[in-house]
Amino acid sequence: MHHIIKSLGSFDILWPYMRESENSAYVQGEQASGAICRHDLAANFDPxxxxxxxxxxxxxxxxxIWSEKCTLNPRLYNGTKFRYNGGEVIGKKYVLNVGLTSYKDLCGTNxxxxxxxxxxxxxxxxDNSQAFMSDPIGVGVLLITDDGYGVVTRRAAWTGEFPGLLDRPGGHPEPEGKLKPNFGQTDINEIVMEEIWTSAAQEAEDELGIDKSKLEDMRFLGISINNESGGRPSLEFFARLRMKSQEIRELYNLGKQTEADESTALHFVPRHTLKMMPFFLLEQAKLGSYSYYCTDIFINLISQVIVSHNMVTET
Incomplete structure (x- = not known):
């Protein structure tokens, strides 16, 4: 058994089952006790x-489907994406099996x-429900500022997914330009893993206008599997942002970030409120008004951090 699986609404959360090692996650009974560092993650890439x-x-x-979507939204772009094909524990590392897919395939399957x-x-x-699915690897990161706030944005109305909803910084790792024919397999595996890991921090920089070097203590929390999108996976991370909320707001309001048009507002959620959000949002879901507030992935990420890894703590 390589994962602890916990269901939350329309999501399954996969926590890699790791042996106890320094700075890595491991399991005691059914409770994950930490999060995984970069050196405990690896990729096995085969397109x-x-x-x-x-x-x-x-x-x-x-x-x-792609033709119809492009007619409705000419800004859509069919980029190449990494594909998640499961993972396994090998030695003391959690290894992601990675292939290739595209945004077009995502729209037509998941x-x-x-x-x-x-x-x-x-x-x-x-004998595999995901065999024909695109299953592109998504990434997301929950940031906690120096003055104790979670950082979220409201997605722009034109975006292809979750328009108008609150979300954490996130997106997809980009294979294009990273893989060269003359690379050996070991080099390719490391390049793929590094792109996946660093893409979460890059998304924070591109969406918020901050310097990604301000992110510290980044950890891999687990994998969100969205059952309402055909088992679509998202690798979720946590990081401490060594900036105060006002500094971040000033940079965001300049509008110079690469993906400035993908969001319309920046919000800071106090830690004590962040702790209550999963319970509040699940109640809203039961009442049918949940979609006004945030994406399913965001609520799932908060729950992973709070319930399983206890990283949103008072200082």
Whole structure:
């Protein structure tokens, strides 16, 4: 068994089962006691073995959905993405199996209205519900400022996913330009893992306008599996942002960040409020008004930090 699995609404949370080692996560009973450092993570990259299965009907569906989405939103871009194909503990490292996919494939599989049929096809044809799914690796990071606030933004209305909702900084690692034909497999595995790890900090810089060098004590918390998007995975991180909230707001308001148009507002959530948000938001979900507040991934990330890793503490 390589994961502790905990369900939260429409999500499953995967915590890697690690042996006890210095600065790494391990499991006591059913409780994860920490988070994983960079040196405890590795990637096994193979763009053929770990890419999705396909057939003629699925390819037609992907093309049709993409054409329709591009007509409605001309700003969409079909970038290459890393694909998550599970993970396993090897020695004292948690190793991610990584292939390649694309944003177009994501829209036509995980985000399609009939994703359940694609999952069923995978179970029937390959004994693996995710076999035909895009499953691009997403990343997100919950930042806690020096003066004790969680950092969130409200997503712009034009964005392809979760428009108008609160979210943590996040996005997707980008394979393009990182992989060269002359690299050996060991080099490629390290480059892929480094891109995945650093992309979370890069997203914070691109969305907030901060210097990513201000992020300290970054840790990998676990993997969010969104069951309402066909098992779509997101690697979630925690970091301490060595800046005060007012400094961050001033930089954000300059509007010079690379992805300034992806959000419309910056919010700071006090620690005591952050601790209560999972319970409040789950109640809102029951009342049907949940979507006004935040993305499912964000509530899940808060819950991972608070309930499982106890990192949002008073100082």
């Amino acid at each position: 053929i073995i770990f890419s999705r299965e396909t057939n003629q009907d699925i390819e037609k569906q992907i093309n049709d 985000l399609s209205k009939n994703f359940k049929k694609i999952l069923e096809l995978g179970r029937n044809k390959a």
